[in-house]
Amino acid sequence: MSADDAPEAAREIRNVRIEDEMEQSYIDYAMSVIVGRALPSARDGLKPVQRRILYAMHDMGVSSNAGHRKSSNIVGETMGNYHPHGDQSIYDALARMAQDFSLRYPLVDGQGNFGSVDGDPPAAMRYTEARMAPMAEEMLADIGEDTVDFVANYDDRLTEPEVLPAKVPNLLLNGASGIAVGMSTNIPPHNLREVVDATIHLIDNPECEVSDLIVGPDGEGFVKGPDFPTGANIVGRQGIYDAYTSGRGKLRVRAEMDTEERDRGGDRIVVTELPYQENKARRIERIAEDVNEGKIEGISDIRDESDRDGVRVVIDLKRGANTEVVRNKLLESHLERTFSVLSLALVDGQPRVLNLKELLSEYVEHRREVVRRRSQYRLDEAEDRAHILEGRLKALENAEAVVDLIRNSEDRDAARAGLREEFDMSEAQSEHIVRMQLGSLTSMETAEIESEYADVQATIERLEEILGDDDELMGVIKDELRAMREEYGDDRRTSIIEDTGSVTREDLIPEEDMVVVLTEDDYIKRMPIAEFDPQHRGGKGIIGVRPKEGDRVSTVFQANSHDYLMVFTSAGQVYRLKVYEIPEMSRTARGTNVVNVIDLDADEEVTAVVDVDDVEDEEGYLAMATRGGYVKRTELAAFENVHSGGIIATKLEDGDRLVDVEVTDGTQDLVVGTRKGMTIRFDETEARSMGRSARGVNGIKLDEGDEVAGLVATSEGDGLDLLTVTRNGYGKRTPLSEYRQQSRYGKGLIDIKTNERNGEAISLSAVTADDGLVLMSESGQIMRTTVDEVSRQGRNTMGVRMMSLDEGDWVAGVDVVPGGADDTDDDTDDTDDDGE
Missing domain, CATH: 1.10.268.10 (Topoisomerase, domain 3)
Incomplete structure (x- = not known):
């Protein structure tokens, strides 16, 4: 065929650079996707496929008061007349408009399986039926009255609306999400009442600022924030403010959870609302995986009890598990997610990022x-x-x-x-x-x-x-x-809660005074101190722990649930611990093994606990005493970085062990007491400051068979008494002024008689009359009383009965609660002084 016979279009040949052609073709393709498929219009808030589905249903007469029609019929009409891009994409859009967990105000009334929050896909379109929801009819209202422009459909046979009349601001009400070429949009849904009120305010006040439309901390404004169909909570207002003022922002969306008590003991966490677009089944599966892998401890079972009335995911906790810690771990890993807002929509055919006022x-x-x-x-x-x-x-x-x-x-x-x-x-x-x-x-x-x-x-x-x-x-x-x-209009489903920073265990745990108990076999637990009513001295107390057979209580102390503790062991190690990390249990529970809380070696026992909040900000020293009579001081700054595996607090001689630790300010006196009732008082500077790995210096000369029982730091003029408690439940308090200052490494003075009635001294404390006391026996009895119940006596006396003990039971530990004196229970019988 000659050139003259060639078609006219083929006679024109142009030389084009391939990169220029590729660039132009890609731009054309990108704009086609942006305008024709992926992004919603700022006017009616619909993507082309959604608009065409609704208009096709309008054409078919499938209104909200008509009968349901097969979804395949609707999809076929839409594809054949308006949207020639494949039936699956049309059906996916139809199904999403029918999902009440995806759209705040669904536009399609579906009949059949249209998917679930578990990620289940909709049934095939031949099985489901649909019709317009009432809200969709409002979107199409007055479309036959020349309210919008119509354009030719893809094959010029019919016309379709360029945009729907939209009686409501659908873009904000139902939100939108889509990925185009080089850009995307993610607009959250909102509450109709709030958006309507904001729109009316804007009509009346066209010059208002974006901030006038947003509900601020003072409660003024109209739009509180997104309102997700699945409820849940938005944490903080900064992300909302950013999204509304700039069109971009990040929202922290947190599940709604409640705590319930189980009939068999322990707690359960019940999740009733999940973050928007969260796959419930997959989330439960991942929580279970973390439990199996040991990443989350304390969970015994997970069940999905959800029904048509709403979400209910039940997480049963093991007995003794710290509910707040498990709850916090779930929030950190699974039940809080970030929703990134990008308010991108088409304005006059061009994509624009819009703030709330512009929308x-x-x-x-x-x-x-x-x-x-x-x-x-x-x-x-x-x-x-x-x-x-x-x-x-x-x-x-x-x-x-x-x-x-x-x-x-x-x-x-x-x-x-x-x-x-x-x-x-x-x-x-x-x-x-x-x-x-x-x-x-x-x-x-x-x-x-x-x-x-x-x-x-x-x-x-x-x-x-x-x-x-x-x-x-x-x-x-x-x-x-x-x-x-x-x-x-309806009520909000999503709550706005204050942002207290990153979710931490401490944020979710109330401040409460606790009693912490340890046993010789390394079981530990905490209990609210309020469970133990104060009594007169000589009382027996009530059960505070039931050790297993052969085990005995070794340590008891009182602390606030948020207190930072330095835990010292017999091996001279020190560990860092928050009180709330210790599992809270009932009075009759044995406790959990301490290795679950502190990484102790097999032969280590906790012998001293120092409550020091924010050690890094403290100036002073830690004074330590060992069983063999050694004393040393180390600056607090040396303990700034105590890690979970512990660090060395002091070096020990073979067979020696650390028995007590006190915080000093560098100007105090140290009082060392022994089990046989001897005490020595000397200036703390006589024990020079040393490093953590040093052994220390001799503090007191011990008689054969005697051991150090405790250490006290005091100052002249404090008006303090020395409270000494013996193993058999007797004790006394004596003004510290009666213990004259000596040079260290002397034999000291007699403090208390340690005869057969009293037994050995086990505890020394500096107290005032306003202080409270917590005493605990080796069998697990706990008694609260007050210092003023113990009469003042001189040195070298017998003391009075402080706690009544059963035969074969002994006092295991004493803890002083500064300023913690409460009115004692008048119904508790007082006990004879037994030789006061």
């Missing part, structure tokens, strides 16, 4: 145009009807002449011409009169026409008023918005 302004401008065009359409119709009615009224006034003229005319054309000439009628009027039935000339019909004419005239006046006055037109928009608020 509402685009909608208001759209509704202004819709109401203006609708009013003009209705005015034109009303004027046409008024014109016809005016012709009928003329005909009624001249009924006999009109009848004669029509009867004497050769044909309809002649009759119409005669009416126009004789009665000055228009073509439309004459046509209507010629076609009018003779029965319309009755007097009753005349009254009806006159009434209708008056109504039409009133309608014309109102429509002209709306079109001639912008305030009236905007008033119509506001009235329609208020009607939508009354019809479809």
Whole structure:
């Protein structure tokens, strides 16, 4: 074939750089995806596929009060007439518009399986049925009144709306998500009442700022934040403020959880609301995986008890598990997620990131145009009807002449011409009169026409008023918005909670005074101190722990649940611990093995606990005493970085062990007491400051078979007493001023008689009369009393009974609660002083 015979299009050959062609083709493709598929319009908030589905249903008459139609039928109509991009993408969009967990106000009323929050896909389209939801009809309302422009469909056979009239700001109500080429959008859903109120405020105050539309800390404003169909909680307001002012922001969305008590003991955590777009089944599966892998401890079972009434995921905790710690771990790992807001939408065919005011302004401008065009359409119709009615009224006034003229005319054309000439009628009027039935000339019909004419005239006046006055037109928009608020408005589902920073265990645990108990076999637990009522001295107390057979209580101390503790062991190690990390258990529980809380070696025992909050900010020293009589001081700064595996606190001789630790300020005296009742007091500077790995210096000369029982730090003028408690439950307090200062490494003075009645001294404390006491026996009895219950005595005395013990039981530990004296229980029997 010659060049002359080639088609005209083939005769033109152009040389094009391939990179230029690729660039232009890619831009064309990108814009096609951006405008034609992925991004919603800022006016009606719909993507093209969603708009076409709703318009196809409108065409088919599948309204909210009609019967459901097979989804495959709707998809076929949409694909064949408007959206030639594959049936699966259309059905996916249809199914999402029917999901009440995806859309805040669903636009499709589905019948059948349209998926679930567990990630289950919808049933095949041949099995499901659908029709428009009432809200969708509001989106299409007045579409036949020239309210929006129509464009040709893909094959020019039909026309489709460029945008829907949209009686509500759907882009904010239902949100949108989509990924285009090089850009994406992610707009969260909102509450209709709040958005309508904000829109009305913007109409009344066009110059308002974005901040005027947002509910602030003072409660002023309209939009509190996104309102997800699945509820849950938004943590903090900063992300909301960023999203509304700039169009971009990050929201922390947290599940709603409650704690319940189990019938068999222990707690359960019940999740009733999940973050938006969270796959419930997958989340439960991942929690279970973390439990199996040991990443989350304390969970015994997970069950999904959800039904049609809502979500209910039950997480049973093991007995003794710290509920707050498990709850916090779940929040950190699974039940809190970030929702990234990007308010990108099409404005005049161009993608733009919009703030809250701009989003509402685009909608208001759209509704202004819709109401203006609708009013003009209705005015034109009303004027046409008024014109016809005016012709009928003329005909009624001249009924006999009109009848004669029509009867004497050769044909309809002649009759119409005669009416126009004789009665000055228009073509439309004459046509209507010629076609009018003779029965319309009755007097009753005349009254009806006159009434209708008056109504039409009133309608014309109102429509002209709306079109001639912008305030009236905007008033119509506001009235329609208020009607939508009354019809479809509901309460918020998503709560806004204050942001207290990153979720930590401490944030979720209330401050509470606790009693911590340790046993010789390394079991540990904590209990609220409020469970133990104060008693007079000599009382027996109540059960505080039930050690296993052969085990005995070794240590007891009181601390706040948020206190930071330095835990010292017999091996000279120190560990860091928060009180709330110790499992809270009932009084009769044995406790959990201490290795679950502190990484102790097999032969280590806790012998001293120092409550030092924020050690890094403290100045001073830690004074330590060993069983063999060694004393040393180390600066607190040396203990700034105590890790979970512990660090060395002091070096020990073979067979020696650390027995007590005190915090000093560098100017105090140290009092060392022994089990046989001896004490020595010396200036703390006599034990020079040393490093952590040093052994220390001799503090007291011990008689054969004697050991150090405790250490006290005191100052002249403190007005303190030395409280000494013995193994058999006796004790006394003596003014510290009676213990004269000596040089270290002396034998000291007699403090208390340690005869057969008293037994060995086990505890020394510096106290005031206002302090409280917690005593615990080796068998697990705990008694609270007050220092002023113990009378003052001199040195070298017997003391009084402090705690009544069963045969074979002994005092295991004593802890002083500074300023913790409470009124004692008057019903508790006082006990004889036994030789006071």
